[in-house]
Amino acid sequence: MLEHSEITNEYFSLVSENDHFVVINKRPGINFHSEDGEYGVVVAVEKFLGKKLYSVHRLDKMTSGLLLLAKSSQVAHGLSELFKAQQVQKYYLAIADKKPKKTQGLIKGGMEKSRRSMWKLTRHQDNLAITQFFSYALGEGKRLFIVKPKTGKTHQIRVALKSVGSAICGDPIYATEDAYRYDRGYLHAYQIQFTYEQQVYRFSVEPDIGVEFLAPACQAKLAEVNECEHLQWPKI
Incomplete structure (x- = not known):
């Protein structure tokens, strides 16, 4: 079992969290999904927060930076629709x-x-x-x-x-x-940046x-x- 400090040092750092979603800064060289016995970043964040999360968009293994993870399937659907409609x-x-x-x-x-x-x-x-x-x-x-x-x-x-x-x-x-x-x-x-539930969000x-x-x-x-x-x- 990974310790919290290991997760945040190796996999991501937490940028923001609210009732709808979590925003992280993904480390480079980390898979999105778990692979070959190694945790992916989604699982790492779930273990850190102790709750199920839902993917909205993806980053390649080599890519670092901002990644949104929803706290419910409904929020994931809503945010995914924003991405599809090119409103993000x-x-x-x-x-x-x-x-x-x-x-x-x-x-x-x-x-x-x-x-x-x-x-x-x-x-x-x-x-x-x-x-x-x-x-x-x-x-x-x-x-x-x-x-x-x-x-x-x-x-x-x-x-x-x-x-x-x-x-x-x-x-x-x-x-x-x-x-x-x-x-x-x-x-x-x-x-x-995007607008969700009539609120404007900007992360950097x-x-x-x-x-x-x-x-x-x-x-x-x-x-x-x-x-x-x-x-x-x-x-x-």
Whole structure:
């Protein structure tokens, strides 16, 4: 049985809790569901709080950051409907070490299964993925991306940045040749906002794990950007 301190150190930290849902900061490298005898993050939060929770959306194993877990199936359904209706504004941070073909804009295309567990972006409209982004030079060849996915497809951000020539640092699937150079996959669910039961919710959590995220140039840029919703996002 894991101790509370082990759970919060290894799996997540608690960001907020109310009668409807829990918001956590998921650690990188942790599975969403339990796998191969290892607790997933959902089970870890359940054990920590001593109650059943219901998933609303997911984060990949390599991705850290904000994750909502509902306290009832009814709340889970309501929040899931908000995600499906694209009424949840999500903002992610990513770091890449290759300059993109364009430094900001819109990435739009159909998501299609590729080899192994990979996806690829096509010119078709089937399973359409829409991603908006800005990027900023951090020095030493690194770039910080602030990404706003309008849709919520599997691997969407990872595939989108790969498609413009900037696979995410440490990504074990889409940057396989250089992934070993980094201490984590550099994708983080940074800010989220939505209205539920006539109340507006806004949550923000900066990444606290990862040499590149914690580097002074990245920290300075995050302080400068502050609220992602106020950026001049490209029109869709």
